[in-house]
Amino acid sequence: MAVRDLARAFKDAVWLGWKIDANWTEPWLFAIYSVIRPIAGMLIVIYLFLVGSQVGEVNDPKYLSYVFVGNTFFILVTEMMLSMGWVIHEDREHYEVLKYIYISPVSIYVYLLGRACSTALIALMSVAISLLFGVAVLGMPIDLLAINYPTLALSIIIGLVAIASFGLILASVALLTARHGGGMIGQAVAGIFYLFCGIIFPVSALPSWAQAVSKVLPLTYWMNMVRDSMFGVRPAEILDDLLVLIGFTAVFYLVALGVLKLADFLARDKGLIDITTEH
Amino acid sequence: MNRITLSGDLERNLRTIMARTYVRIVGAFREPSWLIWDTVLPIINLSAYVYVYKVMNAPPEFTGFVILGGAMIAFWLNVLWDMAAQFYWEKETGNLEPFLIAPISRMAMLMGMAIGGVFNTTIRASGILLAGVFIFHVTFHISDPVAALLAFGLTITSLYSLGMVFASLFLMYGREVWHMSHLFQEPIYFLSGFYFPVKFLPFWLQVLASAIPVTFGLDAIRKILILGAGLQDVSVNIVALAFFSLVLFLMARWALRYMEDMGRREGRLTLRWQ
Numbered sequence: 001m002a003v004r005d006l007a008r009a010f011k012d013a014v015w016l017g018w019k020i021d022a023n024w025t026e027p028w029l030f031a032i033y034s035v036i037r038p039i040a041g042m043l044i045v046i047y048l049f050l051v052g053s054q055v056g057e058v059n060d061p062k063y064l065s066y067v068f069v070g071n072t073f074f075i076l077v078t079e080m081m082l083s084m085g086w087v088i089h090e091d092r093e094h095y096e097v098l099k100y101i102y103i104s105p106v107s108i109y110v111y112l113l114g115r116a117c118s119t120a121l122i123a124l125m126s127v128a129i130s131l132l133f134g135v136a137v138l139g140m141p142i143d144l145l146a147i148n149y150p151t152l153a154l155s156i157i158i159g160l161v162a163i164a165s166f167g168l169i170l171a172s173v174a175l176l177t178a179r180h181g182g183g184m185i186g187q188a189v190a191g192i193f194y195l196f197c198g199i200i201f202p203v204s205a206l207p208s209w210a211q212a213v214s215k216v217l218p219l220t221y222w223m224n225m226v227r228d229s230m231f232g233v234r235p236a237e238i239l240d241d242l243l244v245l246i247g248f249t250a251v252f253y254l255v256a257l258g259v260l261k262l263a264d265f266l267a268r269d270k271g272l273i274d275i276t277t278e279h
Numbered sequence: 280m281n282r283i284t285l286s287g288d289l290e291r292n293l294r295t296i297m298a299r300t301y302v303r304i305v306g307a308f309r310e311p312s313w314l315i316w317d318t319v320l321p322i323i324n325l326s327a328y329v330y331v332y333k334v335m336n337a338p339p340e341f342t343g344f345v346i347l348g349g350a351m352i353a354f355w356l357n358v359l360w361d362m363a364a365q366f367y368w369e370k371e372t373g374n375l376e377p378f379l380i381a382p383i384s385r386m387a388m389l390m391g392m393a394i395g396g397v398f399n400t401t402i403r404a405s406g407i408l409l410a411g412v413f414i415f416h417v418t419f420h421i422s423d424p425v426a427a428l429l430a431f432g433l434t435i436t437s438l439y440s441l442g443m444v445f446a447s448l449f450l451m452y453g454r455e456v457w458h459m460s461h462l463f464q465e466p467i468y469f470l471s472g473f474y475f476p477v478k479f480l481p482f483w484l485q486v487l488a489s490a491i492p493v494t495f496g497l498d499a500i501r502k503i504l505i506l507g508a509g510l511q512d513v514s515v516n517i518v519a520l521a522f523f524s525l526v527l528f529l530m531a532r533w534a535l536r537y538m539e540d541m542g543r544r545e546g547r548l549t550l551r552w553q
Contacts, residue, residue, distance in 0.1 A: 024454035033458055040465035044474060048328060051475040052335030067331070094371055095552060178309075184316040184356075191324025201330045276372060277306075 009106040013114020014121075017083075020090075021122060031125075038075045038126045039133055045071045045200050046138065061141055068140045069230050070199040070223060072130045076156075077163055077219065078190045079123035080116060084167030085186025087115050088174035092274065099274045109260060112171050116164045124156075142230065151238060152229035155245070159222035162249040166193075168256040172263035176270075178277035193219045218248035292387035299391020300398070303361075307399050317353070318406035322414070325349040325407065328474050329415055341475070343418070343505040346411030348473035350404035351434075351497050355467065357400040358438050359460045362392055363445030367457060370449065371551050379548065385535045389446055393439040419504045426510035426517075427503045433520035434496025440524060441492060443531030447538040451547055471497060492523035 022030045045067050053059040092098040101111055134140040170186060177185075193199070196210060197219040203211055214220045221241045228238045267273055307313060325345055332341045369375040378388060411417040421427060448456045468474070470487060471494040477485050488494045499516035502508035510517070542548040 024458060033462060036462055037465045040469045044465065044469045045331070047469070047475060047479065048331045049335070051479045052332050052337045052341070054479070055341065056332070056335035056337040058335040063334075094368075178313075184313070184320070188316045188320030188324070191320055191327070195323050195327045195330070200327055201334045205330050205334050 005105070006107070006110055009110045010114045010117070013106075013111045014118045017115040017118025018121070021118065034122060034126050035129045035133070038072070038130045041075070041078075042068070042071055042130055042134060048200075065141050065231075066202075066227065067200045068134055068142070069227050072127055072134065073223070073226050074190075074194060074199050075127050075130060076120065076123045076160065077193055078187070079126070080119050080160075080163045080167050081170060081186035081190040083119035083186070084112070084116055084164075085170040085174060085189065087112065088171050093276045096274070096276075102273055108264060109168075109257070112168060112260075113164065116167050120160050120164070143232070146232035148229045148232050148235070151233075151235050152226065154242070155222060155225035155229055155238075158242075158245055158249055159219070159226070162218040162222060162245070162252060165249065165252040165256040169259050172256075172260045175263045175267040176272060178275075193217065196220070197223050199223060216248070218245055218252060221245040221248065291382065292384050295383040295387040296391040296394065299388055300395040303392060303395025304398055307395075314402075317403045321349060321353070321403070322407055322410040326414075339417075340505050342415050343411070344476065344501060345474050346407060346415065346417050347501055347505060348468075348497065349411075350407045351493065351500070352468065352473055353400050353403045353407065354397075354435065354438060355493060356464070357396045358442035359445070359463055361396050362389065362439060362442035364449065364457060364460055365392055366446045366449035367453065370453075370549070373551075376549055379539070385539065386443065386532060389443045389531075389535075393442065397435060397439070420507040421504070422507055423503060423509040426508075426513060427500065429510070429517060430496060430499035430503060430513060430520065433517065433524055434493065434500065437492035437496065437520055437523040437527055440527035440531050444527060444534050447531065447534035450535070450538040450542040451545070453550070453552070467491060467493070470494070473497065476501070489519075492520060492527070495519040495523070
């Protein structure tokens, strides 16, 4: 397939994803819906901090910033995991178009990446609005002028590739499993990263075996980079995290491609491309 | 031709409940992968909140609050997605028409889904509670089992009645209500105090939270199982839950009739992909 065809398939998949996510209502209502959930999620962790500081022995504003930044950027992971864990079920059993995608001259891989990209764009808007809301309305201790924007942008781009790799693995699993449970898989896998990658508490609080797990997950390094960029750390100081993030992202991306290829073969072999599962 | 009698109606609807319950339970076990997604993995997400409390040296009962909240989230998600949104799926897959043609009560059908859903979700919630006991050493008090069962039973009744009200919306609408269900996740977790007692919220938010039945249910179950309270200590919660159960059950009955009628008039009952 020519590069131009691939680019067109990717662009169409992004556009389709945007339409499916957004065209059910007016744009203003969609915008409100897109930020209410992330803001509520943010309020949960802020209140965990506030309650914890009232009943516990720790009341450190730096920890509040830590929690706020981690949780806000984690919106990208949650939304992409949810979307990629669900897209196969939705196309296969809801819209019943997966079989048509398969027989069209579009690669399922390019199609899934396009859908991931669409979700990422919407999630990025949610992150930006949540950050502004947190700083302007809730008074979170973040200095917007001190942020190192170039390293932040770089970390987001590499991070999105890593997250999309995990998303492809989820979509591969969905190709082989039934719809019930499908809604949960994305949320559940996002939970793994939430626990192990130092999102709302330092990795050092975990037991040693769990710290070992966190060291092989690219999102641990991604979150370090994002947090350092948000607090204005110089690029030279995040070089180690950047190199490890790039290395792990490359590995997981290749693994994701292999898993998708295998799941694709098995799904065709077992006749699962157009199954419907009821309960 | 069979005569329509009260006992015949009752028997038919009871059979409907059993049949729908059967489908839900057997259907779920035909594809056991959900046991992993629904039972093992949610505890990982909850553990992150437990660690926040641990990092802040919060008292151990707060770990119990998170675990209990996680178990109750399983029921809330079941109400939202496997109960309310089920009519959406039935509509999309073409099952809704035969359901509506059959001489059965819509509530009987939904009740079957609810019983099957409660069965499946209880397995998930039990997994979360057991993980809380064995991994985080949470201690649950069962000093007043009657109070615990009453609070849990009324919470479930009010939640699934609310689910029936939501289900009625899917007879008329499609993706709009689907997205509304999404909206009822994190905001409800926050408002209803799934991870911390609502007394820590500002007063006006507590007032708002009191309109949600699970707030009272969770508060009562938490007081009984974690703080060792008895029936008298949660009497206000019990009365509120009984009130919610009755009102929501009646509201569901009315809403199902009203929305079905509206769906018929506007030709939306069989409208797919809306």
